[in-house]
Amino acid sequence: MNPPDGGAADELPGIAPRLRDLRRSRGLTLETAAQRAGLSPAHLSRLETGRRQPSLPMLLGLARIYGTTVSELLGETPPERDAIIRGGTFEGAEADGWMYRQAGGSGRAMQALRVRVPHGAQSDLVRVHPGEEWLYVLAGHLRVWLGDTVHDLAPGDSAHFDSLTPHRITAVDRDGAELLFVHTLMQSPAAELCLGSGIHRR
Numbered sequence: 001m002n003p004p005d006g007g008a009a010d011e012l013p014g015i016a017p018r019l020r021d022l023r024r025s026r027g028l029t030l031e032t033a034a035q036r037a038g039l040s041p042a043h044l045s046r047l048e049t050g051r052r053q054p055s056l057p058m059l060l061g062l063a064r065i066y067g068t069t070v071s072e073l074l075g076e077t078p079p080e081r082d083a084i085i086r087g088g089t090f091e092g093a094e095a096d097g098w099m100y101r102q103a104g105g106s107g108r109a110m111q112a113l114r115v116r117v118p119h120g121a122q123s124d125l126v127r128v129h130p131g132e133e134w135l136y137v138l139a140g141h142l143r144v145w146l147g148d149t150v151h152d153l154a155p156g157d158s159a160h161f162d163s164l165t166p167h168r169i170t171a172v173d174r175d176g177a178e179l180l181f182v183h184t185l186m187q188s189p190a191a192e193l194c195l196g197s198g199i200h201r202r
Contacts, residue, residue, distance in 0.1 A: 014075050016050035022066045022073070023048070036065045038127070056098040056115070057127050060183065064131065069111055071102055103180060113181045117142070117171040131163040132184045140177030144169050 023033045034044040038061060046052035054062070059070050066073070097118045104112030117140075135142075136158040144151045144159050145168045152172065153159065161167065163183070171177035 015054070015073065016048055018073060018075060019044075019054075019062065020048040022062075022068065026066055028065075033062075033065060037061045056100060061127070063111075070100070070113070100181075104182070110182055110184050114138075114178070115181045116176055116178050117169065118176045119171045119174050127163070127167055132160070133163050133167070134158065134160045134182045135169075136180040138178045138180060140175060141172040142169055142177045142179065143172050 023030070026033075028036075030041050030044055030048075034041040037044065037058070039047075039058070043052065047054050047058070056070070059073055063070050063073050099116035101114045102112070103114045104110065135144075137153045137155050139155055141155075142153040142157075144153060146159070146161055146165050147167075151159065
């Protein structure tokens with residue numbers, strides 16, 4: 001839940017000035033950056049002043065247009081460029097109720113996250129952007145909208161789709177859902193394929 005306009009985004013300390021500095025360093029005006037991220041200039045301004053907390057989908061969008069990663073956007077120290085990422089306990093960062101933990105290396109074409117989605121969070125937020133996305137449900141049940149088609153996913157199910165397809169997801173269970181999530185910055189060459197073929201069931 002977003003804090004009121006006068007409230008600070010305490011869960012993500014320091015992100016507001018980083019968002020502003022990154023935008024300026026890329027030579028983007030507030031209006032241009034907001035348009036590319038699918039936000040209003042007023043909303044992006046609130047994010048940059050700490051009056052609003054960005055959701056994970058917003059962070060993904062801003063990371064894409066600024067050419068960086070979510071972890072770097074949040075000021076986390078990037079891990080060594082190693083092929084092995086140890087699991088450990090789930091102690092990730094929080095963005096508007098979504099919990100995530102890096103599941104892949106930094107500075108690569110694919111960005112992998114382990115994500116916990118709370119019940120109902122961002123269920124009305126539709127995303128459209130370049131790239132590909134793949135998600136695999138570890139626990140709970142997920143509802144995925146791809147264009148006009150709705151898919152219910154159980155543990156073991158996955159979805160792989162072009163991100164230019166309007167999409168949104170929500171956790172069906174009250175306890176939320178946990179998933180592996182991988183996204184790229186490049187558009188899929190198979191964007192013209194039938195959207196329904198992007199769902200795989202075990």
